[in-house]
Amino acid sequence: MRIVIYISRAKHRFTARDLADLRDVAAARNRSLNITGLLLFDGTRFVQALEGDAAAVQLVMDRIANDSRHDNISYFKPIETDHRQFNWWSTEYRDENDLCDGGGFLDRVMKHVADVKCDSIKAAFIGFAALSLRRRLTT
Structure with missing residues (x-):
């Protein structure tokens, strides 16, 4: 695995509808390929x-690399493992409610990764959410 x-x-501003459509299409596609994870x-920015299965993940990554909705893709080193870190596929995004309660996004992300065993994966997602909050507070 x-x-x-x-x-x-x-590359452009995403509406709530855009994000819902992205979530629905990705969830269906990932289910069909037995892919789990978090977006x-x-x-x-996106982090996912x-x-x-390595071939299924590569198929999705090839599609993502050619998706015109984003650019500046940077990859972490792939991890080979015998067991899943995520038993589901989920999405989470910062929304207008987070403008009043900035910690809401971070709190939700921490719940999503609570059962992740790999500390580097957990740190990547929590760090992303924390930096997102910090950028919002300083702009």
Whole structure:
């Protein structure tokens, strides 16, 4: 089993509808390939972990690499493992409610990764959410 994590920048502003459509299509596609993981969006950047059979993960990564909705893709070193870190596939994004309660996004992300055993994966997602909050507070 392979785990791939990447971070990228959105090329345009995403509406709540855009994000819901992205979530629904990705969830259906990932289910069909037995891929689990987590996708976060902070209003500017995406970070995603995909895990499953190496060939299936590569198929999804190839599609993502050619997706015109984002650019500046950076990849973490792939992880080979015998067991899943995520038993589901989920999405989370910072929304307008987080503008009043900035910690909400971070709190939700921490719940999503609470059962993740790999500390580097957990740190990547918590760090992403924390930096997102910090950027919001300083801009």
